[in-house]
Amino acid sequence: xxxxxxxxxxxxxxxxxxxxxxxxxxxxGIEIPTLCHHEKLAPFGACRLCTVEIIKGGxxxxxTSCVYQVEEGLIVKTESEPVIAGRKLILEMLWxxxxxxxxxxxxxxxxxxxxxxxxxxxxxxxLCGLCVRYCAEVKKxxxxxxxxxxxxxxxxxxxxxxxxECRRCGECFPLxxxxxxxxxxxxxxxxxxxxxxxxFSR
Amino acid sequence: xxxxxxxxxxxxxxxxxSNARESKKLxxxxxxxxxxxxLKNAEVTQSFIDExxxxxxxxxxxxxxxGCLGFCKEGPVVMIFPREIYYVKVKPxxxxxxxxxxxxxxxxxxxxxxxxxxxxxxxxxxDIPFYKxxxxxxxxxxxxxxxxxxxxxxxxxxxxxxxxVLSGMTAExxxxxxxxxNLRGRGGGGFPTGIKWETTRNAPGDIKYVIVNADExxxxxxxxxxxxxxNPHQVLEGLIIGAYAIGAHHGFIYVRxxxxxxxxSISIALQNARDYGLLGSNILGSGFDFxxxxxxxxxxxxxxxxxxxxxxxxxxVGEPRPKYIRTAVSGIWERPSDLNNVKxxxxxxxxxxxxxxxxxxxxTEGSKxxxxxxxxxxxxxxxxxxxxMGITLRDIIYKIGGGIPGGKKFKAVQxxxxxxxxxxxxxxDTLVDFDELTKLGSMMGSGGMIxxxxxxxxxxxxxxxxSFLSGESCGKCTPCREGIYQMLKIFNRICRGYGEEGxxxxxxxxxxxxxxxxxxxxxxxxxxxxxxxxxxxxxEYEAHIRQKRCPAGVCKNLRSVAxxxxxxxxx
Numbered sequence: 001x002x003x004x005x006x007x008x009x010x011x012x013x014x015x016x017x018x019x020x021x022x023x024x025x026x027x028x029g030i031e032i033p034t035l036c037h038h039e040k041l042a043p044f045g046a047c048r049l050c051t052v053e054i055i056k057g058g059x060x061x062x063x064t065s066c067v068y069q070v071e072e073g074l075i076v077k078t079e080s081e082p083v084i085a086g087r088k089l090i091l092e093m094l095w096x097x098x099x100x101x102x103x104x105x106x107x108x109x110x111x112x113x114x115x116x117x118x119x120x121x122x123x124x125x126x127l128c129g130l131c132v133r134y135c136a137e138v139k140k141x142x143x144x145x146x147x148x149x150x151x152x153x154x155x156x157x158x159x160x161x162x163x164x165e166c167r168r169c170g171e172c173f174p175l176x177x178x179x180x181x182x183x184x185x186x187x188x189x190x191x192x193x194x195x196x197x198x199x200f201s202r
Numbered sequence: 203x204x205x206x207x208x209x210x211x212x213x214x215x216x217x218x219x220s221n222a223r224e225s226k227k228l229x230x231x232x233x234x235x236x237x238x239x240x241l242k243n244a245e246v247t248q249s250f251i252d253e254x255x256x257x258x259x260x261x262x263x264x265x266x267x268x269g270c271l272g273f274c275k276e277g278p279v280v281m282i283f284p285r286e287i288y289y290v291k292v293k294p295x296x297x298x299x300x301x302x303x304x305x306x307x308x309x310x311x312x313x314x315x316x317x318x319x320x321x322x323x324x325x326x327x328x329d330i331p332f333y334k335x336x337x338x339x340x341x342x343x344x345x346x347x348x349x350x351x352x353x354x355x356x357x358x359x360x361x362x363x364x365x366x367v368l369s370g371m372t373a374e375x376x377x378x379x380x381x382x383x384n385l386r387g388r389g390g391g392g393f394p395t396g397i398k399w400e401t402t403r404n405a406p407g408d409i410k411y412v413i414v415n416a417d418e419x420x421x422x423x424x425x426x427x428x429x430x431x432x433n434p435h436q437v438l439e440g441l442i443i444g445a446y447a448i449g450a451h452h453g454f455i456y457v458r459x460x461x462x463x464x465x466x467s468i469s470i471a472l473q474n475a476r477d478y479g480l481l482g483s484n485i486l487g488s489g490f491d492f493x494x495x496x497x498x499x500x501x502x503x504x505x506x507x508x509x510x511x512x513x514x515x516x517x518x519v520g521e522p523r524p525k526y527i528r529t530a531v532s533g534i535w536e537r538p539s540d541l542n543n544v545k546x547x548x549x550x551x552x553x554x555x556x557x558x559x560x561x562x563x564x565x566t567e568g569s570k571x572x573x574x575x576x577x578x579x580x581x582x583x584x585x586x587x588x589x590x591m592g593i594t595l596r597d598i599i600y601k602i603g604g605g606i607p608g609g610k611k612f613k614a615v616q617x618x619x620x621x622x623x624x625x626x627x628x629x630x631d632t633l634v635d636f637d638e639l640t641k642l643g644s645m646m647g648s649g650g651m652i653x654x655x656x657x658x659x660x661x662x663x664x665x666x667x668x669s670f671l672s673g674e675s676c677g678k679c680t681p682c683r684e685g686i687y688q689m690l691k692i693f694n695r696i697c698r699g700y701g702e703e704g705x706x707x708x709x710x711x712x713x714x715x716x717x718x719x720x721x722x723x724x725x726x727x728x729x730x731x732x733x734x735x736x737x738x739x740x741x742e743y744e745a746h747i748r749q750k751r752c753p754a755g756v757c758k759n760l761r762s763v764a765x766x767x768x769x770x771x772x773x
Contacts, residue, residue, distance in 0.1 A: 051718075
């Protein structure tokens with residue numbers, strides 16, 4: 001394992017090559033906000049909250065620290081101005097979709113979020129994908145997944161699988177940052193799913 | 203189907219075909235591209251078949267179904283060879299007259315000729331202003347071949363570049379030639395093709411892929427589809443040469459679901475190429491193995507993004523992935539994958555045959571070669587145009603495009619689709635060049651060029667592109683999904699008369715964040731139409747927001763005589 005030297009927030013940091021910037025920062029005691037990150041799951045890069053500024057070869061760029069791997073001589077700024085401005089706006093947009101969520105409130109306080117910036121249109125789901133990815137990667141059941149595209153994207157239990165699996169599992173429920181997952185399980189009537197008569201051979 | 207076991211046998215076969223062609227036989231070429239087919243050219247073709255049969259002229263006249271001939275506005279188009287007489291708006295009822303006058307008596311049917319704004323008719327294709335000012339390096343071949351015929355392609359010199367490559371060039375030499383040509387990707391990114399090939403070639407791994415991106419999702423663009431429909435072999439030839447240079451043995455052609463004619467054309471072409479030994483194992487006896495599969499899209503614009511396309515080929519949902527490691531190094535199934543646009547691949551045989559030095563004589567310092575544009579919108583001559591880089595926008599719109607119909611005033615031209623921007627009149631003398639267009643806040647894109655006049659509402663244009671993207675964003679990342687959603691809400695309010703002070707600033711704030719934080723280029727470039735219309739047409743925004751007025755008269759709710767909006771309430 002090669003060791004790589006880089007600078008995070010003006011501090012010299014050493015990390016194994018292949019480590020992500022997020023991991024390297026956390027190991028050095030520097031916190032970076034995340035919503036869709038989980039140590040048991042492959043990095044997703046969807047919430048964009050962990051975005052940091054990197055300077056390489058004199059050029060500055062914004063990258064997601066959960067995916068970007070450490071490089072020799074990289075300069076990283078985890079709280080520079082464009083980063084904070086973007087995090088604030090992302091939190092404001094997510095608040096409009098999921099108002100009242102504790103972790104958004106906590107990060108919101110830190111980054112100066114304006115709760116009234118956008119009119120709320122609650123789905124109460126921030127589409128972090130923790131539930132979907134946990135079921136796919138850890139449980140390997142794929143009982144829950146994303147449906148639709150763009151602004152209509154949503155998380156849905158696949159009733160054929162979920163009605164058989166979820167009752168004895170439920171491990172994704174505590175992962176949900178907004179807490180809406182158990183409600184959706186009930187609202188989507190997963191436990192009551194019956195195979196349509198005559199369509200399947202069951 | 204004669205399988206060609208060597209370059210020599212291919213060249214001999216080519217000679218036979220081209221000798222057979224050289225006889226001064228009459229040929230009726232009927233454009234059977236998507237556009238003319240929609241205008242019922244299939245019936246015209248059938249009428250020709252019937253009439254020629256009726257008069258017993260089969261041995262004297264060839265009938266050739268071609269791909270798009272370019273002048274879509276004047277379709278259905280029929281050309282008569284060898285004189286290259288160009289007939290426009292041909293109906294089945296015109297066919298008997300064409301056969302008796304032109305084919306039998308060699309007389310031109312005046313009423314079917316193109317007539318310009320000066321009302322003078324033009325007989326030959328090359329004299330029509332639409333064609334005269336173009337440089338149709340890629341597109342000109344469409345009229346010379348039946349779009350499903352490999353023999354026609356070989357007869358006009360097709361696969362001679364492949365012959366040249368396989369009979370004496372090393373992969374390195376091919377790579378060097380493409381690098382020296384300074385060819386830049388025609389899919390929108392404008393990345394130097396040679397460098398992308400080199401990165402793929404040098405990436406670790408024995409299994410590599412080459413990919414044709416024929417997703418062409420931009421609204422208004424149809425150049426890639428037309429080239430793939432009309433001349434699939436030229437794309438394929440470029441692909442085989444690229445695979446050889448890179449060291450790939452399998453290729454993918456990703457065609458959007460909505461191009462059935464292109465899918466049909468390329469599928470027939472692949473089978474013919476296999477039958478002729480131009481695809482498969484030991485191509486032309488060179489020892490090089492390569493084959494191709496066609497992958498059909500499933501109706502998503504975002505799948506045209508290179509990492510999303512590769513994810514779709516893997517069988518997963520076509521969503522982009524963070525590209526900090528280039529797809530040229532880690533692409534399909536984490537293997538080095540080179541993805542290029544249809545037009546880029548189609549240009550390769552030209553560069554190999556005529557040389558990188560020749561290619562460098564066309565275009566500007568930073569952008570070499572030609573570009574194919576789908577010229578559409580408020581312009582007289584709509585269709586597919588191919589021009590040298592460095593031509594001015596003015597020349598495209600006025601000399602080739604014939605200017606604005608109805609004597610209306612030009613307002614702006616939009617390039618690059620939902621990722622591009624609008625360019626106002628004061629920049630009409632800008633040279634068409636990757637960097638010049640980017641400097642103006644637009645981009646070359648993959649070839650859509652939409653002309654707008656005084657009756658186009660620029661606020662509505664931005665709203666239109668956002669509404670397109672709201673359904674096409676994959677929705678994975680917050681900035682794009684929520685950014686487009688919130689910006690569209692603001693636009694809907696503005697266009698219905700509920701614009702507020704601070705709306706422009708809000709749009710700019712969201713745009714800035716999206717362009718820096720989005721996962722892929724869809725989100726990064728989604729603000730471009732918004733920002734460029736605000737930059738160049740701030741007065742229209744002001745009219746909508748402050749005066750509740752749409753100067754172009756497009757936004758329905760703002761058209762009433764009184765200045766208050768008529769709808770029942772905000773969105």
